[in-house]
Amino acid sequence: MRPVPPAHASAAPEHISVDHLRPDLTRALYQAMRTARDLDAEAVALQRQGVFPAYVSVRGQEAAQVASATALDPERDFVFPTYREMASALAYGVDMVGYMASHRALWHGGLYDVMASRFGAVNAVVGGPVPHAVGWAVGERLRGGDGVALSYFGDGASSEGDVHEAMNFAGVFGAPVVFFCQNNRWALSVPNERQVAGGSVAARAEGYGMPGAVVDGNDAGAVYEATAEAVARARSGGGPTLIEALTYRVEPHSTSDDPGRYREDTEAEHWRVHRDPVALLRAAVLAAGHADEADLAEADAEAAGRAEEIRDGVAGAPEPHGSELFTHVFRETTEELTRQHRTWQEEVEL
Amino acid sequence: MTELIERAGAGPDAAGAPPVELSMQQAVNRALRTLLAEDPDVLVFGEDVGALGGVFRVTDGLQREFGDKRVFDTPLAESAIMGMAVGLAMNGWRPVPELQFDGFAYPAIDQIVNQVARMNYRTRGSAPMPITLRLPSFGGIQAPEHHGESLEALFAHTPGLKVVAPSDPAEAYTLLLQSVRSDDPVVFMEPKARYWDRRPVRLREPSDPIGTSRVVREGSHATLVAWGAMVHKCLQVAELAAEDGVDLEVLDLRWLKPVDTAGLAASVSRTGRAVVVHEAPLTAGLGAEVAALVTENCFRDLSGPVQRVTGFDVPYPAGPLEGQYLPTIDRILLAVQRTLEY
Numbered sequence: 001m002r003p004v005p006p007a008h009a010s011a012a013p014e015h016i017s018v019d020h021l022r023p024d025l026t027r028a029l030y031q032a033m034r035t036a037r038d039l040d041a042e043a044v045a046l047q048r049q050g051v052f053p054a055y056v057s058v059r060g061q062e063a064a065q066v067a068s069a070t071a072l073d074p075e076r077d078f079v080f081p082t083y084r085e086m087a088s089a090l091a092y093g094v095d096m097v098g099y100m101a102s103h104r105a106l107w108h109g110g111l112y113d114v115m116a117s118r119f120g121a122v123n124a125v126v127g128g129p130v131p132h133a134v135g136w137a138v139g140e141r142l143r144g145g146d147g148v149a150l151s152y153f154g155d156g157a158s159s160e161g162d163v164h165e166a167m168n169f170a171g172v173f174g175a176p177v178v179f180f181c182q183n184n185r186w187a188l189s190v191p192n193e194r195q196v197a198g199g200s201v202a203a204r205a206e207g208y209g210m211p212g213a214v215v216d217g218n219d220a221g222a223v224y225e226a227t228a229e230a231v232a233r234a235r236s237g238g239g240p241t242l243i244e245a246l247t248y249r250v251e252p253h254s255t256s257d258d259p260g261r262y263r264e265d266t267e268a269e270h271w272r273v274h275r276d277p278v279a280l281l282r283a284a285v286l287a288a289g290h291a292d293e294a295d296l297a298e299a300d301a302e303a304a305g306r307a308e309e310i311r312d313g314v315a316g317a318p319e320p321h322g323s324e325l326f327t328h329v330f331r332e333t334t335e336e337l338t339r340q341h342r343t344w345q346e347e348v349e350l
Numbered sequence: 351m352t353e354l355i356e357r358a359g360a361g362p363d364a365a366g367a368p369p370v371e372l373s374m375q376q377a378v379n380r381a382l383r384t385l386l387a388e389d390p391d392v393l394v395f396g397e398d399v400g401a402l403g404g405v406f407r408v409t410d411g412l413q414r415e416f417g418d419k420r421v422f423d424t425p426l427a428e429s430a431i432m433g434m435a436v437g438l439a440m441n442g443w444r445p446v447p448e449l450q451f452d453g454f455a456y457p458a459i460d461q462i463v464n465q466v467a468r469m470n471y472r473t474r475g476s477a478p479m480p481i482t483l484r485l486p487s488f489g490g491i492q493a494p495e496h497h498g499e500s501l502e503a504l505f506a507h508t509p510g511l512k513v514v515a516p517s518d519p520a521e522a523y524t525l526l527l528q529s530v531r532s533d534d535p536v537v538f539m540e541p542k543a544r545y546w547d548r549r550p551v552r553l554r555e556p557s558d559p560i561g562t563s564r565v566v567r568e569g570s571h572a573t574l575v576a577w578g579a580m581v582h583k584c585l586q587v588a589e590l591a592a593e594d595g596v597d598l599e600v601l602d603l604r605w606l607k608p609v610d611t612a613g614l615a616a617s618v619s620r621t622g623r624a625v626v627v628h629e630a631p632l633t634a635g636l637g638a639e640v641a642a643l644v645t646e647n648c649f650r651d652l653s654g655p656v657q658r659v660t661g662f663d664v665p666y667p668a669g670p671l672e673g674q675y676l677p678t679i680d681r682i683l684l685a686v687q688r689t690l691e692y
Binding site for chain 1: 393419424425427429430432433434435436437438439440441442443445460461464465469470471472473474475476477478509510512532533534560561607608609611612
């Protein structure tokens with residue numbers, strides 16, 4: 001039996017070290033995490049201004065997302081996200097105006113090219129994409145490729161039957177998949193104690209015949225190393241791995257949520273102040289001598305500029321034309337849908 | 351009756367192809383062999399489809415012939431089977447999953463409706479889903495519970511899916527080729543009760559576009575509209591009615607989405623009367639859609655309201671009651687009488 005992972009809050013360290021990592025890597029991690037943090041703030045602001053109908057913040061999860069996505073190869077791997085993977089998308093190189101378009105509700109699934117980005121569509125059925133990752137990975141092996149699928153999901157989704165089915169399939173097929181669970185402690189209003197029987201998502205790996213690892217999700221270096229190890233194993237034919245990154249959702253579930261109804265703000269405040277992954281990495285990069293204050297100030301400015309650029313891009317993106325209601329329902333459309341398209345033209349478009 | 355079906359099924363490219371005697375289950379097997387041979391991206395998978403050859407032996411010999419990379423068993427989890435199909439399609443494959451029985455499609459509804467059906471839409475055409483779900487369907491074989499369901503209305507109601515149900519071996523062969531070669535997701539509903547229907551058939555390449563019906567028996571007094579195993583039953587009804595001088599047309603709808611509105615309207619306009627027959631329960635069944643299409647498109651040609659002969663609004667019953675649940679020849683004849691006397 002695997003040990004129960006460390007408690008989420010107080011036991012976790014307030015310092016991390018990146019001394020053992022390459023300086024260019026830690027600087028890149030910082031750059032992407034800082035950009036994601038700024039873009040997240042811009043997105044919350046856009047929601048307040050009424051540009052986004054709603055938004056789901058990734059604040060506090062930047063290390064888990066950026067470091068795991070950075071451990072992948074966007075040329076040959078494939079990411080299967082759910083709906084709170086903005087920082088992963090950014091680190092993976094997805095067109096972020098297209099990605100943020102999903103939050104502006106311009107198109108469900110976003111406006112980025114899923115296949116060209118090798119990053120699946122935004123998906124609100126949180127267990128749903130997990131078996132897709134397994135299917136992709138089995139298909140990759142069948143065609144003799146060495147790509148790896150990485151499936152993001154959360155502690156809430158870990159209760160979904162699809163996640164269990166997918167892990168069992170991956171174990172049986174020896175599929176090159178990394179199951180990456182961001183355990184941010186709160187599945188909307190329900191805490192881990194009411195969500196995860198046995199207390200550990202990672203412990204379930206054993207039952208599915210794969211290694212399971214618990215990692216401090218706010219330690220970018222630790223996340224990177226754990227993911228890189230799992231990716232290397234999958235790439236070399238060693239099969240799937242389950243990683244549980246322990247982190248914390250410091251913001252409400254979404255801009256429509258009211259966490260005061262179900263949790264004490266002191267808990268979130270502890271994580272916001274003492275376990276902020278961007279601040280932890282910043283201190284560690286300085287301590288390791290990978291950059292100095294001037295370098296990081298430059299990185300901060302660049303991040304802010306990029307976030308503003310993406311913000312302006314998504315805020316100014318054109319709304320889809322109404323005829324697009326009908327464009328992609330089928331590859332080969334039907335007479336009935338063509339008739340309904342005409343109805344739309346005559347009675348709605350006018 | 352065989353001759354009638356042969357005649358109706360004879361396409362322009364049928365000349366020269368000698369007829370072979372096949373059951374529907376063998377015809378589906380032949381189609382899968384053709385597809386696996388012609389397209390290296392076609393994959394056949396599901397529960398027990400490998401060494402066993404499927405519970406209905408539809409995939410018999412395919413793993414031996416094409417290897418366990420192209421034809422393979424999965425663990426027993428329908429949602430993951432369909433989810434896997436999505437991922438395989440996103441890696442360039444053309445998946446042909448089987449869910450063993452209609453009732454076992456329910457555990458996979460999330461993947462079918464939320465994922466398969468709308469992935470092309472959600473990704474604006476970046477990630478097409480050329481998936482054909484083979485689903486042994488409908489009742490009539492005194493099977494256990496959850497082995498005799500008719501889900502066509504549910505699938506036809508789902509944007510992004512196409513739905514087809516063959517009625518005989520030749521149709522099953524041709525329609526499966528067409529379904530798998532389509533870049534859209536198709537639910538291919540195989541009527542279990544007709545699996546062992548054995549007859550000489552010509553294996554034909556598809557010639558009719560997706561979404562066309564076919565007249566399997568021409569008649570002038572009323573049109574019987576059916577699909578799957580009910581086509582055979584309607585042909586029996588037509589033969590009996592003919593003895594009394596009633597000349598019934600039988601329209602095999604084949605495609606339940608898209609429905610052949612033009613073909614349906616053409617037939618009913620000619621006969622002036624329609625009886626739609628299906629195994630699924632009455633309320634919100636596809637018969638209601640057929641009735642609506644008929645009234646919308648040939649109201650002035652109608653001599654009476656569209657009659658529906660369907661299963662009752664009850665859970666699919668156990669063996670001894672099955673024959674009383676499914677549309678009987680007598681019920682269809684009574685409906686014909688009602689419309690003729692209207």
